[in-house]
Amino acid sequence: MIAQDVSIQQALTTAKAYRARDSSKASVAIASNYLISASCIVIVQWASGTSHLSAAGSRALYLLSTVIIASRMRALENLVHEASHHNLFPSAHLHRRLQFLYAFPIFRVLEDYRRSHLVHHKHLGDPQKDPDAVRLYNLGLDRLPERPVWYLLGVPMTGYLTYEYMTTTFREFWESPSSRLSKSVFWVVVMLAVGCTATLQYFAYYYMIPFLVILPVMRYWAEASEHLGLDLRRDFGSSRTNIGFLHTWCINPHNDGYHAVHHLCSQIPFHLLPEAHQHLMKASNEFAKKTAISYGMLETFKQIATKKTIFRKSNRTEQPSIAVSLTQHT
Template identity: 35%
Template sequence: MQESAKVNRIQTAEPQDENLRIAFKEALAISNQHKGRSNLWGSLIILSNYVVIAGCIAVSEYSVKCLNRRAVWGIYSLMALVISSRLRAFEHMVHEASHNNLFTLPCTSSMYSAPCTSSTTSILAIPSATLTWSGSSTMGSFLIPPSASRKTWLILGLPWTGWFQYEYVNTLFTEFWMDSSCYPSKLIYWIVVLSAVHFSDRWTEFGWYYVIPWLGIFPILRWWAELGEHVGMDMTKDFGNSRTNDRFWQRWFFYPLNDGLHAAHHLNSQVPCYRLRRAQAELMAESTAFREKNVLANSMWETYSQIYTCTTIIKERVEGGFG
């Protein structure tokens, strides 16, 4: 009787698996239409990030001249957040470069890797399948069935302890300088930048507009963003293995350059970020499996609500969930 039931389960599962394979091939064919790299778009993205950072500095410095102290601090805080989000954008460009999506030819350029001090080698070393963060076991702790209070600590408590700043310096920052790629361009880049800061006597401004956003805010933003992509998802499947985070604040502060369209990216990592939104729209319109399995979070609050209530499934094991 038990063997008969087992056979029936296998017979039932095989058509479903075959249907999913067919659906995956169809979705992949849709996304393949959006492959194609552009030197122009890659260059414009790099330039746009520098323009936004320069604009933030100009706004903040102008406010010092004409506003009261409280308003100046408010504007600076907002500008520092925006600058940190652009460092996230630079990091995502490193991620794109690791997939050879940024330019028509493979390119490791200090113009997009040096500001966030990340290299394509260190980005590729982050195994998303195991949810580690550049060798850290911190995110992996989500895979140990934790209590709700532990999840609260990892989301809201740990980021304020300084742990992620310490870890960033000891992992990505160190790997960036030890990595042989981009030499000597990244060395020249920082020699030019630091020389300009020194001879113009702008060390104070360098601290406010780079060091604080880069080391104070950026590591926390990237931790929260990484959590929102895979935790609480079933990563054993072709569909629904990554969360889509796609609202205004998510796009700007956590997932710039369409990084929030992570389900579409995981379906086909060869689609460049500047073509990903159209690919996502067509997948939602034409692929029933992608549309039905796509997990959308309309805010970071909704993202973390899903993390609390959904299970994380890795390698056919259910870990870290409450459901």
């Protein structure tokens, strides 16, 4: 135990060297998501107005655009996660003041998310206290190896994840007293702009469908990939590193896939996580040996489908001590 504590301390000391925030990188990250989404809309609208594509081609291009736009919404969710650790800007106050750029558009309130997410870090793997573990149990994902096809592919296709989102995070966004005025003003302005420009149809095509249909599936897979199939009682190896192409660009944007490093030291900002990971892989034998790494979605699915998740506690006779909602997720 003493050797393990020393190893953890050495790895943590190494990780703490990568805690520098950078406002310019954070600003570019936020802006890039809007730029990519806007580019998708322009391309699809331009293509649909020409004779270069068949009807089937136009539908395929639109479907691709919704996936890309949903991935940028997922990216904004990851930036909310970064902001909850004050990892975007050097000034902690800026995170709350600028949340209309990255949190309100996806129905998140930073202070609510931060409050519950820090509980996840403090009680990782405890099905009574960790909100993420509570939800994994409620979804039945602790039994994923028994029915992997159903849990990985069947559940996302049922539409239940959209229903769950609407009855938890979306509802709580409006019911929460946090930032009540600013979030209301934001969405009033957005809907007035949509109404005044007669773009409700485009709002539905390019916002509502990606947000309500595709994003819940991406979020579900991302959350499942972080800790399932691992021993959550361990200091090392309780969080998976997902760094494949689809992870990087769709499921875990903005380096959110470097989850092992993040749980070791949550103060490392997103733009330094890859460098910190590479350094730790060389500097810490325990980290390199015990960190689960996946380089693709299929590899992740295989890992979580073939290994049972070991939670910190197994007694589920009591009711969870905290409320469950999507607001609490990474």
